[in-house]
Amino acid sequence: MHRKYTTMFSKACEYGIRAVIYIAQKSLNEERASLKDITAEIDSPEAFTAKVLQQLARAKIINSVKGPNGGFEIKKEDIDSIKLSEIVNALDGDSIYKGCGLGLKVCNANEPCPVHDKFTTIRSELRKMLENTSLFELATSLETGLTYLKR
Amino acid sequence: MHRKYTTMFSKACEYGIRAVIYIAQKSLNEERASLKDITAEIDSPEAFTAKVLQQLARAKIINSVKGPNGGFEIKKEDIDSIKLSEIVNALDGDSIYKGCGLGLKVCNANEPCPVHDKFTTIRSELRKMLENTSLFELATSLETGLTYLKR
DNA sequence: TTTAATTCGGATAAATTTGTCCGAATTAAA
DNA sequence: TTTAATTCGGACAAATTTATCCGAATTAAA
Ligand code: SF4
Ligand code: SF4
Numbered sequence: 001m002h003r004k005y006t007t008m009f010s011k012a013c014e015y016g017i018r019a020v021i022y023i024a025q026k027s028l029n030e031e032r033a034s035l036k037d038i039t040a041e042i043d044s045p046e047a048f049t050a051k052v053l054q055q056l057a058r059a060k061i062i063n064s065v066k067g068p069n070g071g072f073e074i075k076k077e078d079i080d081s082i083k084l085s086e087i088v089n090a091l092d093g094d095s096i097y098k099g100c101g102l103g104l105k106v107c108n109a110n111e112p113c114p115v116h117d118k119f120t121t122i123r124s125e126l127r128k129m130l131e132n133t134s135l136f137e138l139a140t141s142l143e144t145g146l147t148y149l150k151r
Numbered sequence: 152m153h154r155k156y157t158t159m160f161s162k163a164c165e166y167g168i169r170a171v172i173y174i175a176q177k178s179l180n181e182e183r184a185s186l187k188d189i190t191a192e193i194d195s196p197e198a199f200t201a202k203v204l205q206q207l208a209r210a211k212i213i214n215s216v217k218g219p220n221g222g223f224e225i226k227k228e229d230i231d232s233i234k235l236s237e238i239v240n241a242l243d244g245d246s247i248y249k250g251c252g253l254g255l256k257v258c259n260a261n262e263p264c265p266v267h268d269k270f271t272t273i274r275s276e277l278r279k280m281l282e283n284t285s286l287f288e289l290a291t292s293l294e295t296g297l298t299y300l301k302r
Numbered sequence: 303t304t305t306a307a308t309t310c311g312g313a314t315a316a317a318t319t320t321g322t323c324c325g326a327a328t329t330a331a332a
Numbered sequence: 333t334t335t336a337a338t339t340c341g342g343a344c345a346a347a348t349t350t351a352t353c354c355g356a357a358t359t360a361a362a
Binding site for chain 2: 319320321322323327328329330331
């Protein structure tokens with residue numbers, strides 16, 4: 001009954017974020033990341049992650065290349081302009097920003113409840129954070145941690 | 152694949168919050184709220200809401216009374232001291248405050264990524280907001296909206 | 303040209319969350 | 333004491349999310 005876990009984003013989205021960060025890292029190094037690479041690196045289920053990557057490829061956030069030496073990549077020059085918000089949006093949509101944070105339907109919009117302002121503030125901070133955080137920042141700042149995990 | 156809805160809390164929790172606000176309102180008026188009352192008022196599935204209410208009763212957030220004229224109630228003097236956080240905690244736990252907001256396992260805690268501070272800030276604001284918002288505030292401020300819906 | 307490495311896409315399965323059904327227990331009122 | 337209104341609790345069902353399987357398509361390299 002009581003939830004196991006309440007996370008900000010779906011599992012798909014979490015895997016997506018992690019995967020894209022890893023792909024970005026590799027791409028900065030002129031390398032592609034194969035599905036196997038990725039799932040080994042970010043510790044996620046292979047087939048499920050494949051679906052997530054397909055979706056990100058359809059959304060043009062990453063590029064996929066079939067065949068030997070294929071894999072996923074991101075154009076180097078795009079890595080700085082791609083923001084976290086785009087990944088989240090492609091996988092979870094933007095519903096986290098919409099509607100009452102308490103899930104209330106019953107609400108007098110003219111006289112908002114005491115929580116309303118704080119809620120909208122929190123959500124808009126979340127949005128700003130996602131919109132202002134580039135893949136580049138994440139890829140470079142997390143590089144140490146990731147490379148550590150690799151060996 | 153793409154999520155229908157990403158909400159801050161589970162459905163159970165949303166119903167719980169709405170139900171408790173309604174019960175508080177009634178209790179302030181010396182009345183009990185029956186399950187039927189509640190689900191009619193907050194527009195939620197009856198049997199499911201019953202489970203949620205049971206859980207809240209077990210957590211001593213509300214009191215349940217069986218038999219004719221039974222229902223759910225909250226001691227008047229408690230309404231001001233019960234905070235939103237208690238309801239959320241009873242139904243969704245506190246996992247929304249824990250772990251990486253991006254769902255990353257791979258993380259070098261010594262050199263947090265650029266998002267870390269903003270994330271912890273956002274979460275702590277959410278927590279503070281939930282901890283500082285009493286049922287009384289909500290019940291009284293939402294009264295207009297709720298009574299409007301009733302007729 | 304053949305082989306092998308890879309992504310793609312559809313079908314399906316497992317897990318979790320959300321929702322329903324129904325009889326048992328309790329209790330106030332008739 | 334009987335009845336009826338109510339919550340309780342267990343079993344079950346539906347919907348959604350998460351995860352797996354496998355063959356098809358693509359393509360680089362042998
Ligand atoms: S005023 Fe309160 S109840 Fe209404 S949408 Fe804002 S937070 Fe939700
Ligand atoms: S530093 Fe970044 S990756 Fe690590 S826990 Fe904080 S937000 Fe998550």
